[in-house]
Structures are given as structure tokens and as C-alpha cells.
Amino acid sequence: MTVQMPTETFLASAAKAAKVISETVEKDGFIHVFSHLDADGIAAAGVIGKALYRLDARFRIRITQWVDEKIIGDIIADKPQLVILTDFGSGYLELLDEKVPDFRLLILDHHQILGKTDNENFMQVNPHVHGIDGATEVSGSGVAYFVAKAVNPANADLSPIALVGALGDMQDKCEQRKLCGLNELIIKDAVVAGLVKVEKDLTFFGRETRPIHRALAATTTPFIPGLSGEEDACVAFLNNLGIELKDGERWRALRDLTEDEKKRLSSALAEHLLSKGLHLEVANLIGDIYVLNREEPWTPLRDAREFAVLLNSTGRLDRPSLGIAVCMGDRGTALEEANKVLDDYRKNINTYLGWVMEKPERLKELENIYVIYGENFINEKIIGTISSILINNVEHPEKPLIAFAQVEKEGAAKFSARTTETALRKGVNLGDVMQTAEKFGGKGGGHNVAAGAQVPLDKVEDFIKAVDELVGKQLRGEQVGSRDNA
Ligand SMILES: [Mn+2]
Incomplete structure (x- = not known):
């Protein structure tokens, strides 16, 4: 009997997923791709998009912040022969099983897995299934890359895009900001192809x-x-x-x-x-x-x-379509436009950080965490970037940081949580912590190092208090959360 290594079983599952894609395209099936709106999600969409384009497939790509009712509605309305979710999906297995059980679904994700399903229409490629750490060893675009490469070895030229996604997710956590794990295989492909130094x-x-x-x-x-x-x-x-x-x-x-x-x-x-x-x-x-x-x-x-x-x-x-176009190779109009968006974005971040620093009550230190009160000033889609930036700058690196923005029209606050290596080593797992949003009528989840949640506006203070307590428990080495296999 041979014992298979995690990398081998992971790559075998990527090959299976590739087969599902190829078979769908052979039958001229219509494919819906949904991906997450951060850098990794857009890179993942670019990688899969390019692979599908090269297959001459019929497909469409949508970028969203969450797996939500809109996605479900799209699937039910358009009845694609295959749905591919990249850089999210593993946290929503039960929702998907409940709402769209009869659709063929491919989840290419690296987030912690929540819930279970034995639906045979669903297939999941996720490093966590194989005991590989999805927070640091491979990103959503990396998972998409391994599938794309299994579809056609020529897709190895998409390796730089997968590295971009991994860096977007701040996976450079090995010594001296190195990418490691499965990401190293991607670097190797990129270096061998002469695309990356x-x-x-x-x-x-x-x-x-x-x-x-x-x-x-x-x-x-x-x-x-x-x-x-x-x-x-x-x-x-x-x-x-x-x-x-x-x-x-x-x-x-x-x-x-x-x-x-x-x-x-x-x-x-x-x-x-x-x-x-x-x-x-x-x-x-x-x-x-x-x-x-x-x-x-x-x-x-x-x-x-x-x-x-x-x-x-x-x-x-x-403007995610600009990012996807750039990932798929557009170096003309899309890049030009994307450069302008990048300028705006830098200005926004400057403004938000200046705003946070302006008054001490906007960045509070509690017993076990830092909290940024973004109120309705910080754009909810940029709150994650703000917390990613500020977590590198906090005085006590054992304390995770959570930031939130209020979205009045949804009656909800959107939280983004980040932590440092120091806190991880002490046992902090933000994916588990953010899940507690469910107790406050919201939802949450993610990675140990980066996670998100949304809760109703009137539950914000209770939720923050609960998060502070849960992190305290984790720092003391106590078990938190109800997850059994993540
Ligand atoms: Mn990701």
C-alpha cells in the first residue's frame, strides 16, 4: 500500500475538476463563473477565464463579495450546465446544497470548509481537504491555476497571475516574506517559463x-x-x-x-x-x-x-472586469483604465487612514483585540484593505484587529478581521471567531489569519464584546467554535 502525500491528492482532485470542465465544454455547456472581489478572487477569475477562453468555451464571469442570494438567483434563472466558484464557496456548502442542489458545481477555494454535503453534483478542490494550509500555502487563484494547468499544460503561463493572487491574500508569511507550500510549485513554473524573477x-x-x-x-x-x-x-x-x-x-x-x-x-x-x-x-x-x-x-x-x-x-x-481583463492579457484600454482606478484607490486609502488616525476613539484597544470604528465613513469594500494595512502597524502584535463599516441601507455592519503571525502561533483562529456572528443574527467565517463577518447594526457592540472574549479564550489555549473538520 502506498501512502499518498497531500500534494499528490490535492493535484489529483485538481485533475478531476479539470475533467469536469473539459467534458462540459465538449458538450458545449454554458459555464457560470463566480469569484470573490479581492485581488485573489479576480486573479482566480482571470486564470479560469483564460483557460475557458482557450477552450473556446461558452462562459460568463461575475464578481461578488459574498456567496449570496444574488448568485443563487442567477444560477436558478440561467440554468448553466456548470457553475464554477473560485476563491469562495467552501464556507457555503450547506446553503448551496439547500438552494441549488441539482446544479453541477465546482468549488475552487482555499477558505476553511464549513458544513458538509454529500451531494454528488458538487465537487470541491480545497487544500484543507488534504491537510494543506489554505491560509498560507495556496490561494484561490493558486487552486484555480492547478485546475487550469490540469486542463492544459500550456496554461502554465498563467502562473504569474496565481502568484499575484497569493500575494494579494498576503500569503508571503514564510521567513522574509517568502511564499511557500504549493505556492512554491507555482513559482517554479513561473521561473522555468522565464516569466518571473x-x-x-x-x-x-x-x-x-x-x-x-x-x-x-x-x-x-x-x-x-x-x-x-x-x-x-x-x-x-x-x-x-x-x-x-x-x-x-x-x-x-x-x-x-x-x-x-x-x-x-x-x-x-x-x-x-x-x-x-x-x-x-x-x-x-x-x-x-x-x-x-x-x-x-x-x-x-x-x-x-x-x-x-x-x-x-x-x-x-x-470595476472588477478591468482586473480580469488585465489578468487575461489585456495591456491596452483595460490596463489604462485600471491604472486610473488604482490612483483613486490609493487616494481613498490615504483618506481613510488619515481619518482613522485623526481621533483615538476610531481605533480602540480592548483587552484582546483592536477595533476600528469605520462608521459610515469607510467604504465597506475597502474595510478589509484598511485592516490588512493596520494589522502590520499595531503596538501589540498578539492582538488581532477587527474593523467594521456600517452599511445603513442593509442595516448591517461589515467586519473584517486580521491577525499577525504572533497571534496565530498563540492559537488565534479568526475564521472560528468570526463564525460567532451567527449568534447575533449575522454570518461570518474565513481563514485563521483573515476573516470577515456581517451583523445587524444593533448587535455591533455585543458582537465586538463576544469577539474580544473568544480571542481571549483562544489566547489562553481554550477551544472555540463548533467546526469539526476545518
Ligand atoms: Mn483568497
Whole structure:
């Protein structure tokens, strides 16, 4: 008897899913693709979209924030022969089984699995089924990539897009911001195909292509208040440090800086953040950089992390089709438009972060968590980005951060929760914690490291209190949640 390794059984399930896709296309079946609206979801939709396009399939792609009644309604109305859910779905098995049990459904997801179904029309490719960590080892676009590659090995050229998705989901959690696990297989494909180079440096966007002040201004992970998005301020900041911007006539890029200059720069940044009341490990500024070397220098597509921000911006600002088109290869109008959306998005984030920092009651520290009160000022679709940014800057890294925005017309508050490695190691699992929204008439779930929830507006304070308590329990090593197999 041979014992199969997790990677093998995972890849075998991707191959099965690929077969379902190919068979549907052979019968000229109509395919509905639904995907999540963050960078990873858009990348996943781009990967599957391109694979279907190459098969000459009949298909349609929709991007949404949740698996909800709208999706169910679409499926029932249009009766596709196959439904593919990417980057979400595993948290909604019972809902789907209840509402659309007779449809052929393919779930390509990496979120924790909630509930059970033995419906034979449903097939799921999810790393958690195989004991692989979906929070850090493979993303939704990565799962989609393995399926696409099983459909046709030529789809290996979509590997950079899968890396972009993984970085969008902040899966670079291995030592020095490396991607690891199944993501490493994807990197290998991308490097072998000559599409990606991996380098180590300060993780500013455009280390070899942008003048240093512009690289600094373009960087959003970490977000640096007063510098991110503000080129003039970056010029002044670098001047103050005595770092020359030009070498003769030529702009200097990050790769041109001496080791000493880089050291000065990173400690000055740490100090700058501290002066804004934010903390940052200098080590977090240095790491693996994934360069898409076939992309034009100076564009946001050149650096995989920045590419992810561009995709995220199209999703968050209601233009996800631009992001999908870019993933599928459009370097014309769609890219041009997406660049404008990215600009707007950076401005929005600046505004929101400035707003949060303006008054202490907007970022509160409780016993076990931080809470950002976004009120109805912060856009609910951007609340996740804000929490992702600020979790890197909190004073006590063992405390997770939850942020919420109020959506008056839905009578609900939408929460986004993030945590650090430190808290994970101490046993925090936000996916389990957010699930407690159900007790307050809402819903929630996600990953151990990043999760979301929505609850009715009048239950916000109760929910926050419950989350604070649950995280406290997890930090003390107590079991939380009702899930049996996630
Ligand atoms: Mn994802």
C-alpha cells in the first residue's frame, strides 16, 4: 500500500475538476463563473477565464463579495450546465446544497470548509481537504491555476497571475516574506517559463524600475502615512536622509542604493511610523520580491505585489472586469483604465487612514483585540484593505484587529478581521471567531489569519464584546467554535 502525500491528492482532485470542465465544454455547456472581489478572487477569475477562453468555451464571469442570494438567483434563472466558484464557496456548502442542489458545481477555494454535503453534483478542490494550509500555502487563484494547468499544460503561463493572487491574500508569511507550500510549485513554473524573477530587497514596488522616491510613494504594504501616495513628501524624506535621488542625469532606483543607505532608509521608516503612532518590524520591510520580467518597467504589473494592489483596487471600486481583463492579457484600454482606478484607490486609502488616525476613539484597544470604528465613513469594500494595512502597524502584535463599516441601507455592519503571525502561533483562529456572528443574527467565517463577518447594526457592540472574549479564550489555549473538520 502506498501512502499518498497531500500534494499528490490535492493535484489529483485538481485533475478531476479539470475533467469536469473539459467534458462540459465538449458538450458545449454554458459555464457560470463566480469569484470573490479581492485581488485573489479576480486573479482566480482571470486564470479560469483564460483557460475557458482557450477552450473556446461558452462562459460568463461575475464578481461578488459574498456567496449570496444574488448568485443563487442567477444560477436558478440561467440554468448553466456548470457553475464554477473560485476563491469562495467552501464556507457555503450547506446553503448551496439547500438552494441549488441539482446544479453541477465546482468549488475552487482555499477558505476553511464549513458544513458538509454529500451531494454528488458538487465537487470541491480545497487544500484543507488534504491537510494543506489554505491560509498560507495556496490561494484561490493558486487552486484555480492547478485546475487550469490540469486542463492544459500550456496554461502554465498563467502562473504569474496565481502568484499575484497569493500575494494579494498576503500569503508571503514564510521567513522574509517568502511564499511557500504549493505556492512554491507555482513559482517554479513561473521561473522555468522565464516569466518571473525572485529577488531579495526592501519590498518597495518597482525596485529596479522606479526612481527611489516614486517606489517609496507607490508602496502600500506597509502603508506609510505621510509617504505612501505622496511623491513630494518622499523626495523630502530621502533628502533629509542624505540619499541622492540621481546619479548624474540618471534617477537612482532602489537597487542602486548602497547597503548603508538601505539601512538608514529602513530605520528612518521605522522611526517615521513610530512617530505616527504605528509600529513596524524593520525586518518586515525586507523580503522576496517577485518581478514579472515580461511586463513593461514602470507599470504596476512589473512587481507582483503591486499587481495585486491594482487588481484589488478594480474589485473594491466596482470595476472588477478591468482586473480580469488585465489578468487575461489585456495591456491596452483595460490596463489604462485600471491604472486610473488604482490612483483613486490609493487616494481613498490615504483618506481613510488619515481619518482613522485623526481621533483615538476610531481605533480602540480592548483587552484582546483592536477595533476600528469605520462608521459610515469607510467604504465597506475597502474595510478589509484598511485592516490588512493596520494589522502590520499595531503596538501589540498578539492582538488581532477587527474593523467594521456600517452599511445603513442593509442595516448591517461589515467586519473584517486580521491577525499577525504572533497571534496565530498563540492559537488565534479568526475564521472560528468570526463564525460567532451567527449568534447575533449575522454570518461570518474565513481563514485563521483573515476573516470577515456581517451583523445587524444593533448587535455591533455585543458582537465586538463576544469577539474580544473568544480571542481571549483562544489566547489562553481554550477551544472555540463548533467546526469539526476545518
Ligand atoms: Mn483568497
